[in-house]
Amino acid sequence: MNELASSTDVFVIGGGPAGLSAAIAARSRGLDVTVADCAVPPVDKACGEGVMPDGVEAARSLGFDLREAGGHPFRGIRFCDGQTSVAASFPAGEGLGIRRTVLHQMMVDRAVQAGVRLAWGARVSGISPEGVVANDRLVRARWIVGADGGHSPVRRWAGLDACRHDSRRFGFRRHYRLAPQSEFMEIHWGDSCQIYITPVSAEEVCVVLISRDQRLRLDDALEQFGAVRRRLAGAAFSLERGGITASRRLRAVYRGNVALIGDASGSVDAVTGEGLCLLFQKSVALARALESGDLSRYQAEHRRIGRRPEFMADMMLLLDRRNSLRHRAIRAMAERPRLFARMLAMHVGQLAPADFVANGLALGWQMLTL
Numbered sequence: 001m002n003e004l005a006s007s008t009d010v011f012v013i014g015g016g017p018a019g020l021s022a023a024i025a026a027r028s029r030g031l032d033v034t035v036a037d038c039a040v041p042p043v044d045k046a047c048g049e050g051v052m053p054d055g056v057e058a059a060r061s062l063g064f065d066l067r068e069a070g071g072h073p074f075r076g077i078r079f080c081d082g083q084t085s086v087a088a089s090f091p092a093g094e095g096l097g098i099r100r101t102v103l104h105q106m107m108v109d110r111a112v113q114a115g116v117r118l119a120w121g122a123r124v125s126g127i128s129p130e131g132v133v134a135n136d137r138l139v140r141a142r143w144i145v146g147a148d149g150g151h152s153p154v155r156r157w158a159g160l161d162a163c164r165h166d167s168r169r170f171g172f173r174r175h176y177r178l179a180p181q182s183e184f185m186e187i188h189w190g191d192s193c194q195i196y197i198t199p200v201s202a203e204e205v206c207v208v209l210i211s212r213d214q215r216l217r218l219d220d221a222l223e224q225f226g227a228v229r230r231r232l233a234g235a236a237f238s239l240e241r242g243g244i245t246a247s248r249r250l251r252a253v254y255r256g257n258v259a260l261i262g263d264a265s266g267s268v269d270a271v272t273g274e275g276l277c278l279l280f281q282k283s284v285a286l287a288r289a290l291e292s293g294d295l296s297r298y299q300a301e302h303r304r305i306g307r308r309p310e311f312m313a314d315m316m317l318l319l320d321r322r323n324s325l326r327h328r329a330i331r332a333m334a335e336r337p338r339l340f341a342r343m344l345a346m347h348v349g350q351l352a353p354a355d356f357v358a359n360g361l362a363l364g365w366q367m368l369t370l
C-alpha cells in the first residue's frame with residue numbers, strides 16, 4: 001500500500017525504525033495506522049548497527065525476530081584503551097550486528113504484514129488539531145506520532161523543543177570487507193574520540209568514529225589507533241556516512257494528541273548502542289497509551305525506560321572527557337574483569353541497581369589501590 005487515506009486513527013510522521021515499530025505496536029492493538037516518510041526504503045543512515053541483547057528481546061516483543069534477517073551475533077563487549085583491554089560476555093542472550101538497510105527492510109515487511117498503511121516519498125509539511133498535512137493535503141488523524149528523527153520538525157510544531165539536557169557529538173561510519181576477528185563488539189577509546197567495531201556479517205564489519213569534532217574523519221582518527229589501523233589495512237571499504245548523535249532529554253514528549261518517539265523524543269549518545277533498543281521498548285509503551293487514550297502514561301513510561309541508559313551514557317561520556325580517569329578505570333577493570341562484567345550486565349538491564357552500586361564501590365576501591 002503506498003497511499004494516503006483521508007483519515008486514520010494514528011498518523012506516524014517518519015518511517016525509520018521508530019516510526020515503523022510504533023506503527024507495528026499500535027496496529028497490534030487494533031488501531032488503524034498510517035506512516036508517511038519522504039524517503040523510499042530501504043533507508044540507510046550512519047549507525048553503528050549493533051543491537052544489544054535487550055534490544056533483540058524488545059524487538060521480539062514487537063513480533064519480529066531480528067536474527068531471521070541475518071546479521072552477525074556478538075557475545076559481549078570489549079573495551080580497548082591503548083595497551084589495556086577488558087572484555088565480558090552478556091549475562092544472557094547475544095547482541096546482533098545488522099546492516100541498517102537490512103533492518104529497515106525487515107521492519108517495512110513486518111509493517112506491511114501487520115496492515116499498516118505506508119506512504120513513501122510523502123513529505124509532511126505541518127500538523128493541526130485535525131490532522132496532518134502530507135503531500136499538501138490534510139489527512140485527519142485522532143493521534144499524531146512524530147518519529148521524524150533527531151532534527152524533528154514535529155517536535156518544533158508541537159512546541160516540545162524544551163530540553164532538560166542537550167549535547168551533541170559527530171559520528172562517521174564505514175563498512176569494511178573483513179571477517180570479524182572477535183566475538184565481541186569492540187569500543188576503542190582514544191583521546192576525545194572512540195572507534196567502535198561491530199561485526200555485521202561473516203565477511204563485513206561496521207566501523208564508527210564518534211567525537212566532538214565535526215571535522216575529524218576516520219582516516220585522521222585511525223592515526224591514534226595503531227592496532228585498528230593495521231587490522232583494517234588493505235580491506236575494501238564503503239563511502240563514509242556521517243550523522244549527529246545527541247544526548248537529549250526533553251521536558252515533555254507529548255502535547256494534546258501529539259506524541260514523539262525515537263530520536264525525535266530525545267536520545268542517548270551512540271556509544272551506548274542503545275538507540276534502537278530504546279525505541280522498540282518505547283513503542284510498546286506508546287501503543288498501550290494510545291489504546292487507553294491517555295498519553296500521560298506514555299510520558300511516565302518514556303522517562304522510566306530512559307533512566308538506566310541515560311545514566312550509563314553519562315558514565316561513558318565522563319570516560320570520554322576525562323582521559324586519566326578512563327585509563328585508571330579500564331586498568332582497574334582489566335585487573336578485575338568481574339567488575340566490567342557487572343557493569344555490562346547493568347548496561348543491558350540484567351543487574352539490580354543495588355548490585356550496581358556495590359560494584360561501583362568495588363571499582364572505586366580497585367582504582368584507588370592500583
Ligand SMILES: Cc1cc2nc3c(=O)[nH]c(=O)nc-3n(C[C@H](O)[C@H](O)[C@H](O)COP(=O)(O)OP(=O)(O)OC[C@H]3O[C@@H](n4cnc5c(N)ncnc54)[C@H](O)[C@@H]3O)c2cc1C
Pocket residue numbers: 013014015016017018019036037038039043045046047048049050051122123124125147148149150153170171172173208243244245261262263264267270273274275276277279
Ligand atoms: C553515528 C551513529 C551511530 C549509532 N550507532 C547505534 C548503534 O550501534 N546501535 C543503536 O541501537 N543505535 C545507534 N545509533 C542510534 C540510532 O541510529 C537511532 O537511535 C535511530 O536511528 C533513531 O531512529 P528514528 O526512527 O527515531 O530516526 P531516523 O532513523 O532518523 O528516521 C526518521 C525518519 O523520518 C523521516 N522524516 C523526517 N522528516 C520528515 C517529514 N517532514 N516528512 C516525512 N518524513 C520525514 C526521515 O526520512 C527518516 O526516514 C547511532 C546513531 C548515530 C548517529
